[in-house]
Amino acid sequence: GIQVEQSPPDLILQEGANSTLRCNFSDSVNNLQWFHQNPWGQLINLFYIPSGTKQNGRLSATTVATERYSLLYISSSQTTDSGVYFCAVDNYGQNFVFGPGTRLSVLP
C-alpha cells in the first residue's frame, strides 16, 4: 500500500519563528488533507489540498502531486500552534492513509 512520510518528526520553535513541514507519499494520490491535533487530542482540519496552493491566515500549504509531496508553512508561530500535524492521502480508495505526524512545540 501507499506509504506516507513526514519530516521532521519533532520541531521546537521560539514564538514568532517560521517553519516548513513536509509530507512525502510513495504513489499517486488524488486527495490530500492536513490536520492539526491539539494538545487536547482534537483533530482540526487545516487544508484539503489535492494540488496547488492554499492560504489561511498564518498557514499555507502547497501540494505537488506529480512529485509526490506537500508542504505546510507556518509563519509567525504562536504557542497555540503546538501539537501534532498530520497529513493524510487518498490513494484512489475509499479512505485516507495517515502519516506518522510532526510534533511541534512552540515556546513562549
Added chain:
Amino acid sequence: NAGVTQTPKFRVLKTGQSMTLLCAQDMNHEYMYWYRQDPGMGLRLIHYSVGEGTTAKGEVPDGYNVSRLKKQNFLLGLESAAPSQTSVYFCASSPPGLAVNEQFFGPGTRLTVL
C-alpha cells in the same frame, strides 16, 4: 450544525466486556469511518461505510464490528474487549464522490481496557 459527535467521550472496560461506540453526523454525508489512534502514532482505519446498510473492512478490523442502519449513525462494537484495544477512537464523515473528499472528524472517544 453539530457536525460529527461521538458518544461516550471516555470509557473504562474490563477484559472480556463488550461495548458500543456511537458516531452521529448531521451533514447528510454518505461516507463514514472509524479510526483508532495509539500513543505517538497516526490514525489507522478500522471500518468504513459508503452508505446506509453498507460496511467494509479497513486496515485493522479484527476484534471490531460495525453497523450503519441509519445514514446519520455509524456504530462501532467491541464484543470482547482486550487490553490491545486501549486507544483513542475517532469517527469521521465525508461527502460522496469518485474519490474521498474532505473528511470531518469527531472529538474522539478515549477507551481503556484493563
